[in-house]
Amino acid sequence: MQKLLITGASGFLGWHLCQLAKQNWEVYGTYFSHPIEIPNVNMLKVNLTNFQELKQIFSEIQPQAVIHTAALSQPNYCQSYPKQSHAINVTASGNIAGLCADYLIPCVFTSTDLVFDGLNAPYKETDSVSPVNLYGEQKVIAEQEMLVRYPKAAVCRMPLMFGAATPTATSFMQPFIQTLQQGKELNLFIDEFRTPVSGTTAAKGLLLALEKVNGLIHLGGKERISRYDFGRLLVEVFQLPLAGLKAGYQKDVKMAAPRPSDVSLDSSKAFELGYQPLSLQQELEAIAKSQSQQ
Template sequence: MMNKLLITGASGFLGWHLCQVAQTQWQVYGISNSKKNDIKNINIIQLNLTDFKALKTLFKDIKPDALIHAAAQSQPNFCQQYPEISYQINVGVSLEIANLCAELNIPCVFTSTDLVFNGLNAPYSETDPVCPISYYGEQKVLAEQGMLERYPQTIICRMPLMFGSVPDHATSFIQPFIETLKQGKELSLFIDEFRTPVSGNSAAKGLLLALETTQGILHLGGRERLSRYEFGKIMAEVLNLPSHLIKSCSQGDIKMSAPRPPDVSLDSSKAFNLGYQPLLVREALQRIEKQNNKR
């Protein structure tokens, strides 16, 4: 009988990829908030994570052997506009999950973000001091620190910008890009915002590796530092989209609720040394295109 892995945020982009990858090694239980989505071979439970009483009952009933907490309100602009709502999800729920994992003494992985940094001293390693400039980044820092206080065995995985194929109920940042170009419209992308993007599949494999091999903080960025504009050009080339429609712009050209750091590239050499092997962006996009053509 395989051990039980509980995944929060199973209906989201990262959670969906986690369910796909984890089911070969684990008996997977996925918590979904608003959507009761069927994922093949996965036990999906519909639950509002802010209902701590129901969450505690679920832990007692399932008795998971490990947990990956991927649920979040991850839109920085939403968090900036609605800090109290997003705090409840990003911080309050995370601290309660740390308490429940501590009671069972099980491995607990928390998915944090590269946006805990201000973008002025990249690339960032795990030992660099955090310095968020948005409410979303602040909330993730509070969750990191609070979870480690309540349950020091928590594994904090800081995730980069993620992309990939998605089910009907989720999206990554590339789907709107693809749709815009397919419609023959211009797409403006930042030339002054740098990340270390990684595919959802590679990110999921990295999280499962972290679950089994490490403690403390781990960066799971990709191997390349790219601007959104550079990423868009590679994407258009691989997916045969009209790259001439991609125009360059600066962060300052777009009015946004949440401030955005210029460069939060992650130094993920610690994870690479553990065996984390994310595909290069071009390779990952080629694989996604191949899978889509098979459908």
């Protein structure tokens, strides 16, 4: 089996990716601050912001491909800690692209829908970027730097992702479910729109990009939905109390990082390559079913 290096294997997306990739690859996963064991995956503690350490990992493992999911992806954190987040989101990403270029191996990078300002959705790969927060800016710089250093890299813009909790990470739906189950009020925006996918679907998209993509690709879902309407779907599928679900407006909530209102992705290019997200209803039903069997 060929060797695949997955950075950020302890993160939500990285963990889901390891579950799928290990079926066809000998997988090496990196973590830094969240130690984790994943069956049939070789886990390594690596500080990706240390170039010497990064270089050593490449030379020891000799991977045949790399998928780089590691990031500080909380917009509010990035806004408050620009230096720390720049080191992993920008510098490490550029270095990984450079090493993949040296080894002439496929390289996949996970970017974000937050590279857009939310004023002209849905966004195609050819649309110009204009982030409204620092996290989006860092990802734009990383995208450009990676493609300069390695034009063959696949830069995958990811949407909002949801799914079952992993041993070291949750998605945004876990706190939603918990709040409603506790009978508390859950305020969700009716004026913020995304094209979400499950962690499993996102992982399938990244493995497809590894085989078929050079340059930019959007891996959004097929449905544009507000956070509030996503909450209504959760209530229905997981049979949660509806009374606590309240509609709110993004403009009424003060956050460290500004948020764009609609960064829905047009992912038709990926759909043509064989990327097939299920409907949100189907995705959530599959998650609910697997949890009821555990």
